[in-house]
Amino acid sequence: MKKKQSATIYDVASRVGVSLATVSRVVNGNTNVRESTKRKVLAAIDELGYHPNAVARGLASKKTTTIGVVMPDVTDMYYSELARGIDDVANMYHYDVLLTNTDEDPVRETMAVNNLATKQVDGIIFMGNELDREVLNTIASVDAPVVLAGFLTSDGSLPSVNIDYVAAIRESTKALIRNGHQRVALVIGPLTHAINKQYRLKGYQDALEEMGIDYDESLVFTSHQDYAAGMQVAERVTAAKATAAITYDDEVALGIMNYMIDKGVKVPDDFEVVTSNNTKFAIVTRPAVTSISQPKYDIGAVAMRMLTKLMNNEILEDTQITLPHTIERRGTTKNDLEIKM
Amino acid sequence: MKKKQSATIYDVASRVGVSLATVSRVVNGNTNVRESTKRKVLAAIDELGYHPNAVARGLASKKTTTIGVVMPDVTDMYYSELARGIDDVANMYHYDVLLTNTDEDPVRETMAVNNLATKQVDGIIFMGNELDREVLNTIASVDAPVVLAGFLTSDGSLPSVNIDYVAAIRESTKALIRNGHQRVALVIGPLTHAINKQYRLKGYQDALEEMGIDYDESLVFTSHQDYAAGMQVAERVTAAKATAAITYDDEVALGIMNYMIDKGVKVPDDFEVVTSNNTKFAIVTRPAVTSISQPKYDIGAVAMRMLTKLMNNEILEDTQITLPHTIERRGTTKNDLEIKM
DNA sequence: TCAAAATATGCAAACGCTTACAATGTTAAC
DNA sequence: GTTAACATTGTAAGCGTTTGCATATTTTGA
Known part of the structure; x- marks a missing residue:
């Protein structure tokens, strides 16, 4: 019923007559490959319809190019707009997004974080209104950077992006x-x-x-x-x-x-x-x-951008980012509503 | 900076003095393990804070317990409600959800499906308004069941759940x-x-x-x-x-x-x-x-339930599911609006 | 009490890839 | 023509599990 088992790196290697390592190099854009062999490998990849297996790759490299997003509820406009910002820049950096709804239940938040750790995500973006002590401990125990989007802790112990x-x-x-x-x-x-x-x-x-x-x-x-x-x-x-x-x-x-x-x-x-x-x-x-x-999309986008840096072991000059907000005057306030800072 | 490298199955095996296989068995709920050794293993797991590595597990078992959801836009209420239904039953069956926004762009839809295949998802739920020929081919080439939620193809070639x-x-x-x-x-x-x-x-x-x-x-x-x-x-x-x-x-x-x-x-x-x-x-x-x-949440939930069956190689008695709809009479129609079937 | 059946456990080969490190091939300066 | 320096390619050891098969170990029935 199922399509033929997809080719492995070994198949393309043997077809071209090179070693696995060489194929791996061209797949990963390593420059140390002669142009001619690179072309041959690419051709074989194309003919065989080879697609690297991300799971195997993840096991070998310890990187899954996947991040976790834990949020209260996708159905909530506010969070889904943040999520969209996150997803867009995640894709930009070639990360996939593992999404979890928690309804702000600390138990589920804890499970979510643990589960994401199990799946070896490279990083996590956390949304909510508050970080329960237990959840905080779980986050601290996880071997992946975490950034908060759209809320913060009183002690600023975790990177976050918000408005003032x-x-x-x-x-x-x-x-x-x-x-x-x-x-x-x-x-x-x-x-x-x-x-x-x-x-x-x-x-x-x-x-x-x-x-x-x-x-x-x-x-x-x-x-x-x-x-x-x-x-x-x-x-x-x-x-x-x-x-x-x-x-x-x-x-x-x-x-x-x-x-x-x-x-x-x-x-x-x-x-x-x-x-x-x-x-x-x-x-x-x-x-x-x-x-x-609130620049909701941007809050998500910036949070994700921060996360990419963290995952890349870069140093953040500023871990508590505040984005600018404005006031949109509409019909539920009188026309002379005067906004002053 | 990072927490200590988490324990592997090997660590708990050696601690208890049993083989990897035995630990693997208790972790996976295999019944062929003596009650006493099971207890010991469980204790060691607890002490070491061992969590199985899902990536390694995925490589060995060829199952990732992850499904892909490709949708036009999380920010769209209609789709996000479907997504919530999907996510809830996915969790119920212990699957995680990899989410991708496509804005209904066939190019991105194709990329999304291919990417999900690369990540070895066990199944895919696809939302949108139409299946482009190219996308359809891609779906056909993927070694994972796919079900459509909230729309369908004219030929009914793919399982789907909708209203009439x-x-x-x-x-x-x-x-x-x-x-x-x-x-x-x-x-x-x-x-x-x-x-x-x-x-x-x-x-x-x-x-x-x-x-x-x-x-x-x-x-x-x-x-x-x-x-x-x-x-x-x-x-x-x-x-x-x-x-x-x-x-x-x-x-x-x-x-x-x-x-x-x-x-x-x-x-x-x-x-x-x-x-x-x-x-x-x-x-x-x-x-x-x-x-x-429309029972949006249910459409998502049922689609996901179908997918679990498909992933489990069960036969679907019905691949084109139609859920009941009603008409909610409110203020934009006159009170005497009469609904007859 | 013992063989046969049933249970528990261990062994080791995958799974598909990355990546040090080693080995080989090329190039260029003298 | 040599050789050092560099570019290219290969070797093989993991990565942390699962799992078929072989090997104990225990239980059962007569």
Whole structure:
């Protein structure tokens, strides 16, 4: 049933009348091969339809030209855009990508990393919201470089690429306050996550302080990262008498916005919304959602580029990379929304 | 810098005082091992932190427990949901997933398949809209089973899982016609693709015929699979004096809907829209979009399940699987939209 | 108690390639 | 014509497993 067993390096060697080593050299682009024999080898390779076996190659060379990507969920726009950036530059450097969804479950994250180690990946890119202690240990025990994309640990012990979350949230919060809001809700993920507590919340608090508004804990909400959760939190936001909200996730923002619209609250006239990820979700609604614009594709791409260097044992001049962000003003904020840094 | 070289099967064998073969047997769950030695081996494995090297294993056993997934774009909701279904059942059967984005470029699709063959994947799941001749040849030359998810070839030469596109489009078209529309636009992909010409267009034509309406070619539009393209085609749809549209892609549907809304056309009062994929995009807008509901996750899951059987050399009783679809009635169609089969 | 049957274990040959190192062939300067 | 220096090619030892076959070792039945 199956096609004929593909030729091995031995087949082409014997056909040309040279040794395995020579064939291996031409396959790997080694320069020390006479032009004429190189041509003959190439011809034989072509005739036999020889394709080097990557597994054997990996065993012999200890390099698999494969990297692992562990992410919460491919189905989440934010992560899939990062993944696309990763994949594109991975291909550029001839790496393949082994993808794993974890739903942010530390157990599955640990298993994923271990599994990738077993498969001898040359490197790993890790996405999520927080690094569980156990996962961190696992990562540390793995003999492959790891870089974080789109989040970071509080101690910066692992290379990562992100935007300046503190500044991004600070700017948007201030812009909202300048728009006349005294009660701006902040909807983020669990405060047990460094990215939420030390960065997003920090940016929010900084803005309040700069604008001379007292911090009110009851305006900070925790929500899951999906549309339904947004709808739910919207009720609490309303109860807290907030007149504007900043969210960390686009789907959550849409949930909030639609809750308002469905309740007859005018957006942006009576309620303004700013979200954080600027995925396609932010532009397909009416009104479209004002958002912090993260260079998602680039975050993935840069993370992958860092990883190639690490895999190549190059020294990174900077392990904590911060990419620039902007604010995309759209219909969920009043036209006079003023963005100042 | 790097952690100590991990232990090999040899290390645990010598520690316990047994041969490689025995260790290999316990690792692989072979039953022919005395309970007492099995315990000792397991203990040694634990102490040494031994993890079998999947690459070596792959070389020796000719099985990599890895499958390849080639898809147009992870960033596309439709495909990423299929991918999630694939990934989940792949994990269930202990397979890892090698992911490749092709943007539907036949050249990249060919490269992807060849590359996966090189990496010795045990099977491949292919997504897209059409199989180019060259790609088809490449697939045929690969020594690994392939199953198509979410599309099919006209000759059914490859296993695949889909919904009944003809029926789905026929039903929605008829429902729209019953709602009083004489000019229903059909927005699909290139007619060079079997899935568009032989299935979607067919369903549309069948509906017209059954409802006694003449087929008007000028109501059939071709569009790229994204939001901006939807906006563009909307203009042509308007010019053609269509009063309703059926689209093959949710982003396209949103583009059309927003174009209408922006032009002051009331949806659904003056224009009705039905889309095909029922992704999150269809529910986050106001109005939410009526859609054919495909079991996307299941399509991926079932495709993967088929693949496991194929990889296991089991016989498939049915190679062309059709999963049931429904119609999700939402705000872009009038409430009295009547769905009949 | 012993041979035969059933279980456990070991041996060693693959698997297909990379890569030091050794060997051979060429070239060029004198 | 030599020989040193360089370019080209070959040898063979791994890489870490799996697995068919041979060799113990234990169990079973009479």
